[in-house]
Amino acid sequence: MSGRLFLLPAPLAAYSPEAWSPETLALHLPAKAIGLYASLDSFIVESERSALRLLSRFKDAQSLRSLKLRVLNEHSGESELPSLLEDLEQGMDCGFLSEAGMPCIADPGAALVAYAREKGVKIIPISGPSSILLGLVASGLDAQRFAFLGYLPQNGEERRAYIARMATAVLKDGMTRVCIETPYRNKALLKDLIALLPDSLWLCVASDLCGAEERVLSAPAAQWRRSGLPAIGKVPAIFLFGKRAGMRPPDSR
């Protein structure tokens, strides 16, 4: 198996002709990623539509027509993994692209990487934007240690019980918690967080990161309760809660 599997970042900002102009994309993506978009001929992608939109910014019509795209998404099964590696087996380099941000995190790419590792494929991760880290550094929350929780439970009651449990855990262990939500549930999640977090914790909501409407709101829970629910809309967002960062981080392992 001599092809290499490149784990490529995708833009965070949602598609628009301006947000996805080659110049704007290059502002947020390193040259290595852009060079690989342009040069690779084989890709495993989470969304064919997003991948083609992105690659069309950097490839001519001829290369786009001869492109090999294979799909790996939440509907894929374990049994499909071997066929995804066919081009790699032929010695071709291959890129993996998720819908947004760094691949493999909270998507099925990690299973592909595990399988590819067992088959001896060389894996090369390429740096790029991550809403988890951009939200974290801009939040003012403690970032000595943090936990990414992925998607929270969809059921309202379960979600609220989970948030309450996590809030208690933060008070004890000091680890900032980071979670995501599908955009149409942003409002429900934010409402629950504002209602449930204890006064002493901070809540941060970062939306449209790297986009024209980028907004990072971060304040103590008590202040959120006073100012009420902001207009958040159905945009990609990330939610964080934890202790305000200090010069001497709390240690309670």
Added chain:
Amino acid sequence: MSGRLFLLPAPLAAYSPEAWSPETLALHLPAKAIGLYASLDSFIVESERSALRLLSRFKDAQSLRSLKLRVLNEHSGESELPSLLEDLEQGMDCGFLSEAGMPCIADPGAALVAYAREKGVKIIPISGPSSILLGLVASGLDAQRFAFLGYLPQNGEERRAYIARMATAVLKDGMTRVCIETPYRNKALLKDLIALLPDSLWLCVASDLCGAEERVLSAPAAQWRRSGLPAIGKVPAIFLFGKRAGMRPPDSR
């Protein structure tokens, strides 16, 4: 307070004239970060030496001479924060740069951001390489949820007890654990991890990420025990352990 505080990424690869040539740096850093290195005149930095080395790649001698640098590191106290914001108060934009990777994570930058937020400073996070995420995506470990633990306890006995506790926790909650170590303790940490992790968990060590000697080793703990300790050296590295990623992630909140 009208200046903006830009949270800038720094290269991950350790300094060498080749690794830090402007062309190599641009491979791993987005154009936005490089544009800000070149255009900002005021910086808060974790290490004056690293910051000057980096900025000298993108600034002429004249701009370097008139540069305003203020230091924030692990020896800084809470009382120094107000003076760090002086240029921002004068309406100047300011960049924050840590020694490597994204700022604020496991460094005192987060306290600066918290303080700046309370003073109404506009905070703008700029994307860049992160060893946490590059290691995670390349590992093949479950990445639906993960926890960054920062530096582990320095004392050998405490460290081993902590690793054992974390290994038990991973088996239960399925969250991949990520930790760092100062390079001269890499070998001791790796030895402990290889000795202590249960057979079913995977261990991943990623070193010199984005550098010429980039290496990501990831395999079941049992396999590490059979193959023995690899030559790791005193290079920047990140360590991860957790369950092998599958298409259907384990859920045990």
